Amino acid sequence: MKIKAEFEAKLRADPLAPVGVIVTTDGSPGEFAPRAEAAGLQLHRQYRLRHMLALRGPANAVLALLEEPWVLFVEEDQPVTTMDG
Amino acid sequence: MGVHKFSPMLAETVQAAAAEEEIRVIVKYRSGITSEAISARAVPAGGRATYVYERIPARAMTVRAGDIATYAHDDDVERVWRDLPVHTWLNVSVPLLEVPRVWSDGRRGTGVKIAIVDTGIDTTHPDFEGRIQATRDFTGKGSVADGHGHGTHVASIAAGSGVASGGKYVGVAPEALIYVAKVLADDGGGLMSDVMAGIEWAVDEGAQTINLSLGAPGPGDGDDALSTLCDAAVNEGVVICAAAGNAGPGTSTVGPPGVARLVVTVGATDKSDGIASFSSRGPTSDGRTKPDIVFPGVGIVAARAAGTRMGTPVNDRYTSASGTSMATPHTTGAVALLLEAYPHLTPAEVKDVLMRSAKDLGLNDNTQGAGRAQVYNAYASLKPVEPGPEPGPEPGPEPGDGCLTQILRALGLKA
Numbered sequence: 001m002k003i004k005a006e007f008e009a010k011l012r013a014d015p016l017a018p019v020g021v022i023v024t025t026d027g028s029p030g031e032f033a034p035r036a037e038a039a040g041l042q043l044h045r046q047y048r049l050r051h052m053l054a055l056r057g058p059a060n061a062v063l064a065l066l067e068e069p070w071v072l073f074v075e076e077d078q079p080v081t082t083m084d085g
Numbered sequence: 086m087g088v089h090k091f092s093p094m095l096a097e098t099v100q101a102a103a104a105e106e107e108i109r110v111i112v113k114y115r116s117g118i119t120s121e122a123i124s125a126r127a128v129p130a131g132g133r134a135t136y137v138y139e140r141i142p143a144r145a146m147t148v149r150a151g152d153i154a155t156y157a158h159d160d161d162v163e164r165v166w167r168d169l170p171v172h173t174w175l176n177v178s179v180p181l182l183e184v185p186r187v188w189s190d191g192r193r194g195t196g197v198k199i200a201i202v203d204t205g206i207d208t209t210h211p212d213f214e215g216r217i218q219a220t221r222d223f224t225g226k227g228s229v230a231d232g233h234g235h236g237t238h239v240a241s242i243a244a245g246s247g248v249a250s251g252g253k254y255v256g257v258a259p260e261a262l263i264y265v266a267k268v269l270a271d272d273g274g275g276l277m278s279d280v281m282a283g284i285e286w287a288v289d290e291g292a293q294t295i296n297l298s299l300g301a302p303g304p305g306d307g308d309d310a311l312s313t314l315c316d317a318a319v320n321e322g323v324v325i326c327a328a329a330g331n332a333g334p335g336t337s338t339v340g341p342p343g344v345a346r347l348v349v350t351v352g353a354t355d356k357s358d359g360i361a362s363f364s365s366r367g368p369t370s371d372g373r374t375k376p377d378i379v380f381p382g383v384g385i386v387a388a389r390a391a392g393t394r395m396g397t398p399v400n401d402r403y404t405s406a407s408g409t410s411m412a413t414p415h416t417t418g419a420v421a422l423l424l425e426a427y428p429h430l431t432p433a434e435v436k437d438v439l440m441r442s443a444k445d446l447g448l449n450d451n452t453q454g455a456g457r458a459q460v461y462n463a464y465a466s467l468k469p470v471e472p473g474p475e476p477g478p479e480p481g482p483e484p485g486d487g488c489l490t491q492i493l494r495a496l497g498l499k500a
Contacts, residue, residue, distance in 0.1 A: 080280055082410055084298075084411065
């Protein structure tokens, strides 16, 4: 499974909606960043500690990534907030 | 009129207030009036009584500023005070953890690198003077200026010097070096991807411990991007302290990064060791116990970023706030103290000693973790045992002190 069903449904519901995702790659993320950009996604962040890329772009371009063999997992770039009352 | 019965602070407040403004007061009546009689007394129109005390003839009430003098004119009223907010100052929470005993041993976090990954910091606040080593903005703002106040507050709990308060509100590790990643915008929000970038930056800067007083909604299984990156950072030798979250008291309310397996996940208590109702509870969605430990996090007064109004401002330099956000930097500061004293501890050993030395509050593990931290106990438990004096040679037996001699003596015979 490359994506949680709930998130995939959200992407399919509005294919043109701009989304932020974090993609786990099968190998060094630097190698795959150009491929993600060629697929119509914008590189937001690239990580060293984990093989991950943060990408932004339309939902349908993210869905297309699921077909790529170098893509291991796609998840939403979730909002975070401070934890004060 | 009864103005002469006002406490000076109440007089000042009433003078500055509009007549319709509601003010909380405590009214002291003359001796001999029972609590029942006090309860029966009318409250000025528009006001309301909140509490009648049993041990003194007094009650708390909310009344309009313009009505207080008339009410105080009553012969039975002796005194009227303003009801003041009560805070858990850093100078309460820090001693509760017995941190000053660690300071007495010469450990103040000196030179330990702590990273605050948050809304930024007020770099002009005197409590951080000379100790901010590096900063980086990941929000696009262009600087780490803290337009929210949260990051500044958090940083001062972990490492504030207390200079602006004359040494009264000192953070846990007041001589630690501070690294600041601004990953949350001035509205307090941000994205996981930027938090992850801030953590990587902190690791690359050589941070020994990272504070994450932030999170996404729970529950979580620890396999999300942020949590797994946190675990990777811990595997590189960095202690990460993460807030459990403020979605309690319901179960399974800890979210990322608090659900990460290797971080120290921190819940919140009040100054009486009661668990804060808002403190998120475990287990994680894959059944692991969280939080790992609890620290004070209710009404913590610490540094206020200039021009911000986060929490309840106490004065220009300090403000009071609650949350697992406030409990977490107590942990980060404690980690800095431990790493100064024992620099070779691994993150797992740091987490273990904090949990092992905690005070059991008698609550569910998914509420309190191992219990409320006892920082001095953690520190002291790692101290090498002082060697005693070298033992001398075994004394030889006294002549005539052998077994047979003792038997003969017991029988009343001469050896």
